[in-house]
Amino acid sequence: MAEPLLRIKSLCKSFGAVRACHDLSLDVHAGEIHALIGPNGAGKTTLLNQIAGDLSSDSGRIFLTGQEITHLPLYRRAPLGLARSYQITSVFANLSVEENMLLAIQAHHGHSFRFWGRGLKDPQLLAELGPALEAVGLSERAETIAGNLSHGEKKQLEVGMALACKPQLLLLDEPMAGMGPGGSIELSKLIRKLKKEMTILLVEHDMEAIFSLADRITVLVYGEVVATGSVDEIRSNPAVRQAYLGEEN
Amino acid sequence: MHMLSQFNRKTICIISSALLLALLPMLATLAGEPYLVSLFSRILIYALAAASLDLILGYGGLVSLGHAAFFGIGAYTVGILAHHDFEETALISWPLFIPGSDSGLVAWPVAILVSALLAAIIGALSLRTRGMHFIMITLAFAQMLFFFFVSLEGYGGDDGLTLFSRNTLPGLDLGDDVQFYYVCLALLGAFLFLAGRLVESRFGMVIRGCRESEKRMQSLGFPTFRYKLLCFVIAGGAAGLAGALIANQVEYVSPGLMHWTRSAIILVMVLLGGSGTLYGPVLGAAAFLLLEEVLSIYTEHWMVYFGPVMILVVLFARHGLFGILVGKENRHG
Amino acid sequence: MLLFIEQILNGLQLGVTLFLMSAGLTLVFGIMQVINLAHGSFYMIGAYVAATVTALSGSFLLGLAVALPATAVIGMLVEAIVLRRLYKKEHVDQVLATFGLIMFFNELTRIIWGRQPLFMDVPSWLSGSVELIPGIPYPSYRIAVIGVGLLVALFLYLMFTRTRIGMQIRAGASNREMAGALGINIRLLYTLVFGLGTLLAGLAGVMAGPILAVEAGMGESILILTFVVIVIGGIGSVRGAFIGALLVGMVDTLGRAFLPALFRMFLSSAHADGVAASVASMSIYILMAIILIWRPQGLLPAHS
């Protein structure tokens, strides 16, 4: 079997006495949509934080396309093809929507030690700006200050910025939470479309969306993997039903 | 429509103040108050220092309480070069003989370079931290420099250095207050223009992003430290130029130029005028120095009133004078 | 050797004074997350009140007894009127407002007491010197300062480890949300912590009174040293402040005393004194820079 795009080996992370991630191993293969589910506090966000580099791990190793990234500083991970959206939206609240998007585009256009030309008039950047806004349905809102967007729109922008980075591996942390049914459906469509271009590790609570989108699912409880498998395998896994789905109903 | 009217108000404000400043020497002569020219030279110089601080404070979100260090070092560069030129002694005698200079074409660029270099060192250390740490550390390093110059007996120590005359520039007589005023005005104008381009460039976008969330910028892939450091260095260099000008204006340099209260006053100017606007600090510098001038006519204890005014500004007029004039921009925070 | 021990004691004396200043301020920084530049003003107020009361009554102890509650009360008033409104603001606003406080207090003391510095006498019962170590006479007053400083350190240590309020303060310093969740009355706690901090600053000011000139602006020079101590020790950590204060006190005092001799071994004496003076004046900042490179959060950060 081909080398997985993302390989996590025995990762551990504790906050004081809380074991948010314990001896966790996981492979994500190129081209799949891999869903990560588990009750609140299971350690999903903590795992994404460690993959993306927002948090350092206590022990264990993380590989992206075979290259170890465990100790790589945050800013060196994006150039390797990693991008993420945050559960708690963290768009740049005082910048406009287009400026937010522009920063994400600018990030992979070489260095930004350019002091003269206006960023908002840079043809190279603008060429990508339109489609990037279009992709998440924010073309109309380009000049709005991001802090004034509705919660759902912020989430869209957040996802859009991650996409604008053109990653190999996209980490999405509950992108649909608080979006409303219309938005969720739109986003599901978008994610399905993105599948052709990138691999996605998706944290989500919306089970319907998960079951319709995911190729494989990993269930996390108390920082440990309870099960990994196809949608059907997870659905019928008794341990999962008891530990997780049981709680939901 | 709203955007347009705001844009117009801003343009009108800037154009009319530029006009006022351009005509000031004439107005001062008409009013029979030639003293105003040197007061306004001082305002322009502090405006330059404040606008340079605004680059890191308003756009970068870095609260430096040590900006006067660069201001002072720029002034001392001019002072020391002039001192050696006047005494006809060597600035450096080994391995090369380097004399002093009284030429602005030499002294001013050197002042910019020296203060930029200093900013690189202080920035490299202090930018490792953030928030309260950053404030205290920039403050401490500036005080270190203050004490260094106090103990530097060779250059006057506590008493400072008196310049024999202002620097020379080809074709100009800086000794003439009006000519000196226009040089200050031109340099401030040039800085505001360049800085205005800078904050809208790709580089400026990165700096503004760092102000919002440095971590988010890093997660997008920006090595933020380098950008912030360069911004700090640029601001330091510009403050050094302001220092070079103040040395010329008063023909005297002393450690007091880099005392931390001076840093605080430059910061006050930025906030009084409105941070993150570049033009606001110019307004802030003018307001502060004019207020000081006027209040001290009535009472030597003007600070007892000014202190509480500053507290009120913080509590009730957070967007500064520029915000009041131009209309509060529709931004968060 | 004699000189060395004397300088060690001088360093200790500066160290405990800095500890009194920084213990309260580091808590204010750590707990309220507010940068307070006006802490030195309470040092000044303490010194002025004590100098005035002592001059009027002839009793240093009475001066001390009036100055301490006075600074604490003024501190708590300032907290209630100004500082409290700054907790949720940005650091830059806090800097601006507390700088406004400094201007106000400095000018107010000039209005009340004039521009001439006041001088405070060492109380007669502490004016001699004692031989703590045989053969080394040292001024009793300075020994008393060291003693008081160490006693306060012990008192704070006991308070933070043995009493309920002390533990609440510590909980607040390391985790604000947690302290709130535990049902601690945050507002009152903040005022009390601020009052404690200004009381200690006032105490430092009173004790410095007979050693230094009492004048407007005297708070600022010690404020910067206090910042260096806090940066070295780690924001929010009283133990860090203690270690930082002693380090800064020693390095500064010993640097000034012995660097000239050290440099004379390499340079001509005229040069040596100049260089030594410069290096000595920068020594604590160099110390701070080294510690920053090594541990950017300080020696004993409270938040880790």
Ligand SMILES: Nc1ncnc2c1ncn2[C@@H]1O[C@H](COP(=O)(O)OP(=O)(O)O)[C@@H](O)[C@H]1O
């Ligand atoms: N920064 C942190 N400090 C302390 N505890 C944390 C921190 N982040 C997460 N935790 C704890 O780690 C556990 C996992 O949290 P998280 O990864 O956010 O879970 P999930 O995203 O699955 O809901 C929780 O018990 C949470 O309280």
Ligand SMILES: [Mg+2]
């Ligand atoms: Mg989560």
